[in-house]
Amino acid sequence: AGYDVFAVIEPAVRVAQRERGLDHKGQAGTLASAITAGVAMGLDAERLAHALALAMDMACGTEQYVWDAGLCDTKDLLAGYGARNGIYAAQLAAFGFQGPPGALDGPYGYYHAFGDGYDPAYLEPLGKRFALAETGFKPHAGCRHVHACVDAALELLKGGRPAPEDIVAIEVGTYRSAMTPDFRVNYHPENEGQAGFSLPVAVSVALTRGSWYREDIEAYDEPEIRRLRHLVKVYLDEEIEAAYPEKNGCVVRVRTKDGREYVGRVDYAKGEPENMLTDAEFEAKFRRLVGDLLPPAQVDRILELTSRLEEVPDVGELVRLTVRGKKR
The missing domain is CATH 1.10.4100.10 (2-methylcitrate dehydratase PrpD)
Incomplete structure (x- = not known):
């Protein structure tokens, strides 16, 4: 409702x-x-x-x-x-x-x-x-407008993982709302908050670390990531722009020292209804986010209850399980 x-x-x-x-x-x-x-x-x-x-x-x-x-x-x-x-x-x-x-x-x-x-x-x-x-569900941290870029980078890695030190050029093609205002193409973020909105940071982190959680964003100024983000060219992809907002896609191209080119593309950011997370991906995200907050047994019990929520006689049990040390 x-x-x-x-x-x-x-x-x-x-x-x-x-x-x-x-x-x-x-x-x-x-x-x-x-x-x-x-x-x-x-x-x-x-x-x-x-x-x-x-x-x-x-x-x-x-x-x-x-x-x-x-x-x-x-x-x-x-x-x-x-x-x-x-x-x-x-x-x-x-x-x-x-x-x-x-x-x-x-x-x-x-x-x-x-x-x-x-x-x-x-x-x-x-x-x-x-x-x-x-409704879409965010699988990553940071701004939703950088997620398609992250997903395209992860798709690229599935076809071969270029060594970060061999990368000489990165291109990110996206829709207009993902690259404006200027803070969305910020090559010099001063903190992790600014980094979470930046396409150059997002693609560099994803290519280097293979994920875009908060701890990944916090690594925005590590030397290799700093080098990569200055290699990024962000441009308006006319095809992707024409499909927005029905689609929120992105294309990422990487070129290495030996001339090889790697390409990753998504038409919908992960978590959109057309590209929804699987049950296993939802569970993995939940476990990662609460792993240092709740004991494994409580996490398991929460997942078990939510898998049959319509049958749970007392939702209070589920609420109590979100408090560390509460089993019932």
Whole structure:
């Protein structure tokens, strides 16, 4: 339900919010969180509506963190704010608090205040399309716009792994939104936050380390990676640009000292519905992310429960398992 609500709110305000610098996670994400929490709590339709309306007034967040990458922590916090505020809105509604009836379509409602106005057509997909099936999942760290570049580099490595010291030229062909503004083609990042948005860094790290997790991004200034990123030429690939945003592909070409050329290409970044992670890849990502936070037995139990979530009588057990040392 939360995905479906997000899908009828965020697309309608996307352009206006980009222009105003607003963050979608903390904005539409808050409303989606309220519905998710309300459904889980068993709220009736009237109280669900109040939860959504209350969440509208808690929606928050800007994307200034993009321009101040590495100098603030709000990028990750905003997702937490959205989840927390949505749950709080649902709790308030359950207690009896009421939100404004015009929270979405009123003169000062969400579509007007945070977008360019309301159109009843925005809500027509509800109950007809299921957004979860159309949602992408990030397999890597950093900015989503660098992921296709990472995936293309990993595809290239499948056809032969050129020694980093033998590489003399790297080309990255991508779509316009992946290479603008300028911080997306940053050859001189000053910190890992800036590095996470940089295509030259992403392709250099992927070719050298074979992955793009946080610890990989932290290696952005190692000598070999620093050398490689200055060999990168980023250009607009007209074919890939023409297919965007339906596709978010990338092509990577590497030339070595002996004249050999290696090429990797993807039409969709890994994790898009058309190029979805396998169950094994989802599990591997989860294990890697929580491996130093939870004991193996708890990790195994979480995976076992989530594999049959619809049969779990008490979701509280799953929540308790996310705390170190809690087995039940």
